[in-house]
Amino acid sequence: MPSVASLDALHRAVAEFAVTDLDLVIEPPALSAAGQSLDSSGLLLLGEIHGVRENPLLVRALMKAFGLTSLALEWPGELTPMIRAFLASGTLAGHPWLWGGDGRITAGHLAVLADRAAAGPLDLILFDGVIGADWSWSQRDEAMARRILATSPPSARTLVVAGNAHTPVSPIELGVPMGARVAEQRPGTREVQISYGGGSFYNCEPCQFARRADPRGTIRLRQHQGELVLDLPIATEAVVPQRPNP
Numbered sequence: 001m002p003s004v005a006s007l008d009a010l011h012r013a014v015a016e017f018a019v020t021d022l023d024l025v026i027e028p029p030a031l032s033a034a035g036q037s038l039d040s041s042g043l044l045l046l047g048e049i050h051g052v053r054e055n056p057l058l059v060r061a062l063m064k065a066f067g068l069t070s071l072a073l074e075w076p077g078e079l080t081p082m083i084r085a086f087l088a089s090g091t092l093a094g095h096p097w098l099w100g101g102d103g104r105i106t107a108g109h110l111a112v113l114a115d116r117a118a119a120g121p122l123d124l125i126l127f128d129g130v131i132g133a134d135w136s137w138s139q140r141d142e143a144m145a146r147r148i149l150a151t152s153p154p155s156a157r158t159l160v161v162a163g164n165a166h167t168p169v170s171p172i173e174l175g176v177p178m179g180a181r182v183a184e185q186r187p188g189t190r191e192v193q194i195s196y197g198g199g200s201f202y203n204c205e206p207c208q209f210a211r212r213a214d215p216r217g218t219i220r221l222r223q224h225q226g227e228l229v230l231d232l233p234i235a236t237e238a239v240v241p242q243r244p245n246p
Contacts, residue, residue, distance in 0.1 A: 051103025
């Protein structure tokens with residue numbers, strides 16, 4: 001069941017998602033580097049490929065490991081009232097932006113958000129927004145960076161989760177990503193890239209990763225050539241809300 005098209009089916013998928021602790025190993029140099037990012041800038045960026053079932057469990061593991069209660073997601077800001085109502089009541093309301101199908105929003109994310117809200121205060125920021133028809137890729141990322149900086153002060157210590165093209169802290173071939181804009185204003189901001197060793201994901205349709213690692217390997221946060229890498233040996237498809245675009 002990689003995608004669902006009704007609120008009833010989405011509610012069932014959220015209820016059936018097992019929110020469990022991952023056996024995450026954090027190597028000491030990575031622990032120090034990620035902690036320093038949070039201490040100096042108030043931010044730690046996590047770059048994902050959308051549509052992986054394990055993504056929200058990795059988010060939860062990092063929040064628990066670093067004692068974080070502030071989370072920023074690359075979800076449309078227009079969903080904020082609906083998600084807040086869901087966390088208060090357990091019931092989802094319909095919204096056109098819920099059904100995009102690109103894997104940013106999954107049943108597992110909703111289950112993990114409910115888990116974190118039940119565990120204590122949760123400061124949730126949804127930082128994507130409506131863009132102009134003539135905006136470039138870099139302009140969209142600049143707007144996302146502005147929203148993050150405006151809503152997450154350094155004292156908040158926020159985990160910022162976005163697609164892995166948006167989290168690098170220096171320019172890339174596509175342009176100037178959100179991470180680079182954030183790092184300009186918050187020096188010391190670091191990025192963690194999830195490295196998927198193989199498996200599957202759902203981004204508007206079922207997709208496959210090339211096999212690059214032993215699926216029996218360890219889920220590990222490590223530092224490699226100065227970069228922070230989070231190894232996920234095997235990925236599985238998330239349950240994603242999706243309806244055809246009108």
